[in-house]
Amino acid sequence: MKLNFDRISGLLPTLGPVERHSLSPKGKTPIFTLAEINESFIPPEFSMVSKETPPDDMPQFVLLSAPAATGKSEIARQLSAKTGNPLWDLSKFNLGHNIFTGSLVQHFGFDTIAEFMGRLGDGRVSLILDAADEALVRSGINNYAAAMEDLIGLVKSQSVDVPTAVILGRPDSMQTTSELLKSHGAHYEHYHVNFFDEPMSRAFVQAKATLGQHSVLPEMSDFMTRFFEETKLSFGVTRWEEIDDFLGYAPVLDALARFYIEIDTNPLAYLNETLKDGGNHRTWGLLWDIVERILARETNKFSRSFADSDEEKYAYGEKCYSISNQIRMLVSPNPAEADLDFPETSIPQWEEDVRVQMQQQFSDHPFLSLDPNRDAQSSLQRICNVAFRDYIMVRAVLSNHDETMYEVLIETSTQEFTHSPLFAKFLFVAPTDSKRISEDVLPLLMDSHFSSQFSRTSPLSISQESHFGASDDLAFTHSDSIFVAYMDLADGGLASTTSELQFEGLASGSFQLRSGASNCFIFLLDYTISFGIGRMDFVLGPRTTIFCKSIEADASEIRIIADTPFSNFLRTQRISGSTRAVRAPLANSFAIFGTRSAYPWHDYIIEPRQAGSTLSGWVDPEAAVGLRGFVLWANRYASSAGQPSRYRAQQIDHLLARRRVSERVVSFLIDKGYMSKQGSLYTITFPCNVRSILQVDSSDDTYQQLIRELSAYSL
Structure with a gap:
């Protein structure tokens, strides 16, 4: 179901000039903004994500989700401008108990708050709440949940004529918001902002x-x-x-x-x-x-x-x-x-x-914003659009000028910085004289890739060079400290345009994930991976596999996002840190093996050998990683003869001799007839789409069967 901008704005009451004036602050602390019409605004369309509203009732809340840098705040401003309803930027507030009722009292004062609450209760005004994701990250999930409970308390009836509030944020934040609303019996409709046609x-x-x-x-x-x-x-x-x-x-x-x-x-x-x-x-x-x-x-x-x-x-x-x-x-x-x-x-x-x-x-540079207050902003906030900003960031981190690089790394490390997928894409295509990139750039690459978590972007792999070289039992070994990042920029098949970056090894022995990890494969068996240092909130998933020595989880809360059963795996020897809660929408959305960690992780620990026969949707991660590693290596040596399923045999045999790829995987493929040698070339075909192998897509039944066969195979 698709809606245009007019349909969304039509859900809200329309305020006239007198009613808009009544929203002016009368207390000590103003919280509302009344936006103006932007004549150049191109309104997007919206698609239904989920709905918890009886057929004949209006939703009490409308959730609007969109990826990074797609103009969520401009949508919020134009909703406010068109309907006259007040715009509330949540990123400027520390959320918690009574945040909405208390802030409204601060805005209107004790003399006029009752009048506004009456109008809100009977549907004569709605709140437009922007930047919910920034507020969640800033305040933490517990405080955010308390704030949503306070907001729900403003709804006096389960049947209302208009929504009490429109809430805007990233997809993961809106998914969490919908779960909180549902747990309190509140009625809502969740729409995703579509990309432009x-x-x-x-x-x-x-x-x-x-x-x-x-x-x-x-x-x-x-x-x-x-x-x-x-x-x-x-x-x-x-x-x-x-x-x-x-x-x-x-x-x-x-x-x-x-x-x-x-x-x-x-x-x-x-x-x-x-x-x-x-x-x-x-x-x-x-x-x-x-x-x-x-x-x-x-x-x-x-x-x-x-x-x-x-x-x-x-x-x-x-x-x-x-x-x-x-x-x-x-x-x-x-x-x-x-x-x-x-x-x-x-x-x-x-x-x-x-x-x-x-x-x-x-002073008139075309990359600079026309905002008259730009001089008061940080350097990257002065840039007029995200494509220019992320291009600048890549040029800076690839430069031989440390001051420029670290200016970018410092500014992008804050919770307030909004990442976009463009940085990761630009980093892979940028020309560079340097053979290896500073290890300090890796967290920025991960944050950029994480911002595309609900789009169709290809998976990102981070590994030590030798970690795609598996032993016969599919266990991984270590040989050096070169880090390699892979991404298929064309999102294609086995012989498509996989790009590679090399990073200096991590001298600290620790790899930081700041905001979250999604659609990625991380294989750092000799390293500690930290989750959300200094953050209240950390998101894991969807489609994330991590193999590492240990995990230091310091975010207060960890949210698991999954789009298929068992799409998130952790294999580690130890999990420690100060994380107080792990929240997963379904018990089978997350699995941990290789450790016997205590609360709050113990509910997700699984014995892999038993899982395949008892758990629907289970994909043996070791078999999946071994096969995926072979595909990534083989992709380097595709025949130039224009036949995407044919590969140079000398290089493939060399990989096998050096144990860069698993002998067990290769023997399995040959025995099953998926791989055969013809002169100087190997022909490799699979019964499933190669994209399913690269993305460990457990929703592909043919791929699941292939992994089950590989998991059971022995030399």
């Missing part, structure tokens, strides 16, 4: 491109068509719905619009020229190139202005206002004092002039 995406790009009186070239429609079609081709899909989480993702479209505005040449001609050679210019690489092209234009624009027709001076200005120096200024808390690299010159006046002119041009 193609007409909406076109309208979004055009609206962004025409802001500030910019003119639109006649080729804009053809430009977007070319970009959209090329992207679908690169992802191997034909329908928009199969790739709307990229093409319909607001930050991607925002970057596309900004590129269209800023480029000096005809955008369509540039796009066509760029796409000629394919390869790294496809999809994410193309978006990277589009963003970088804007910075290169800034360098060229500055050099021309500074040079005044002097070629030598032009070259000097080009080196001064280089992309790397622009990145340092964008990242620095004080751009005027950023540590920049300047080339030597025999003309002192040039060095003096160039600094002044660079500051003048930087």
